[in-house]
Amino acid sequence: MGKVYLTGAGPGDFELLTIKALRVIQEADIIIYDRLANPDILKEAKKDVEFIYVGKAKGSHSVPQDEINEILYKAALKHESVVRLKGGDNFVFGRGGEEGIYLYDRGISFEVIPGITSSIAVPAYAGIPVTHRGITTSFRVVTGHESANKEVSQIDWSSFTTNETVVFLMGFHNLGKITKNLLKIGKPKDYPCAVISKGTTKDQKVVVGTLSDIVEKSKGLETPALIIVGEVVNLREKLQWN
Ligand code: SAH
Numbered sequence: 001m002g003k004v005y006l007t008g009a010g011p012g013d014f015e016l017l018t019i020k021a022l023r024v025i026q027e028a029d030i031i032i033y034d035r036l037a038n039p040d041i042l043k044e045a046k047k048d049v050e051f052i053y054v055g056k057a058k059g060s061h062s063v064p065q066d067e068i069n070e071i072l073y074k075a076a077l078k079h080e081s082v083v084r085l086k087g088g089d090n091f092v093f094g095r096g097g098e099e100g101i102y103l104y105d106r107g108i109s110f111e112v113i114p115g116i117t118s119s120i121a122v123p124a125y126a127g128i129p130v131t132h133r134g135i136t137t138s139f140r141v142v143t144g145h146e147s148a149n150k151e152v153s154q155i156d157w158s159s160f161t162t163n164e165t166v167v168f169l170m171g172f173h174n175l176g177k178i179t180k181n182l183l184k185i186g187k188p189k190d191y192p193c194a195v196i197s198k199g200t201t202k203d204q205k206v207v208v209g210t211l212s213d214i215v216e217k218s219k220g221l222e223t224p225a226l227i228i229v230g231e232v233v234n235l236r237e238k239l240q241w242n
Helices: 019-027 040-042 065-078 096-104 118-124 174-184 231-239
Strands: 002-007 028-033 051-053 081-086 109-115 139-143 167-170 192-196 205-210 225-229
Touching: 002 019, 002 065, 019 040, 019 081, 019 109, 019 118, 028 065, 051 096, 065 081, 065 096, 118 167, 118 174, 118 192, 118 225, 174 192, 174 225, 192 231, 205 231, 225 231
Parallel strands: 002 081, 002 109, 028 051, 028 081, 139 167
Antiparallel strands: 167 225, 192 205, 192 225
């Protein structure tokens, strides 16, 4: 029986891959992966490695999570070294916990190799620190994905009234809803906000605006993209290095 490595691929820039992740990728017998911000990582694998893509293809759905769990389990029965590669970090909106529990329940050993999460690294490459002394004492990472047919939001919008930095992942298609909700709870119209597309890659694009104009300004940006809201966005004026 083999071992499964729940491995973070980092946010995009190849060199933000950890040394440990690189080693297990190079040693893997099989790699099960999603859409990655940097597919070059896969070139590091052995020549005879088996690849299974379980991410979203254009115009179709991704493989359901319970099927992915089963693929990991079966792979571990057959191969010695199984790498489950995920963008950023597996435990930050990466469903790594579910995969680990599934394997645990079936007696399969696994290791977790944290990756650099896009929620911090992508703002950093745009010159935006998620915390800054004197500006904010905390930050949080929130899913911006909400199914269109949900009448009541799962997000507790009333809890966003502080000056905490908020990073929304998977929320670009919902940007209009997000800014509307933040304005509704009393955030100022000129509250700073940025959208960063393909962060840490050579195609990175950063759009800076406010809660009232960011939707218009960021039209046409490509995914993956994240949204960052907070006074820290203004620090980019001096911290933009990239
Ligand atoms: N586990 C991942 C996040 C998965 S959710 C991590 O830790 O980074 C996927 C979301 O992450 C995307 O919808 C987008 O909001 C964000 N994201 C991932 N890579 C990104 C990148 N290179 N640039 C901008 N946003 C990115």
